[in-house]
Amino acid sequence: MNALLAKYLPPKRLPTVIAGASAAMLAAANTFEHVFGYVPCQLCLYQRLPWWVALGLGCLAALVIKTRPTLALLISITALIAIAVGAGIAGYHAGVEYQFWAGPSGCSGTASLSGDLSAALSNVSDGPTGPSCDEAPWTLFGISMAGYNFLISLGLAALGALAIRAAMRKA
DSSP states (O other): OHHHHHHHSOTTTHHHHHHHHHHHHHHHHHHHHHTSOOOOOHHHHHHHHHHHHHHHHHHHHHHHTTTOHHHHHHHHHHHHHHHHHHHHHHHHHHHHHTTSSOOOTTOSSSOOOOSOHHHHHHHHHHOOOOOOTTSOSOEETTEEHHHHHHHHHHHHHHHHHHHHHHHHHHO
């Protein structure tokens, strides 16, 4: 397994794999939102943040890989940590969608109606609320977008960790 992994995912390719996967995940999320009209909830938007961090770090690591390979490896590790954090966020969101636990109070998808003028003005100034975090707007084979994000994030973090482990053993 390590020889196969070292052959197809050597440390010099890891930054581009991280950047490419991050760009693909962000492109998919934005396609669902802007092309197919799926409005993201608060947790959906939080799930995108680690991918943005990993994209930036992956690009930075790819830029310095030839001149500073050790630095590029450390940056790649940091990007993989961001992706693992994203897996945690996505796993939490999937659990909220599948009713395993309650979501955050600000993710109900409904504006609070109150007779109080200041609360009404606050609702107007904050803008429209997004959809509820506990309803999956799209599923494939019973797995929601958050569920797929969890699986992909966890898989990429594990694959990257194995590639780094193989690189460190080789060094």
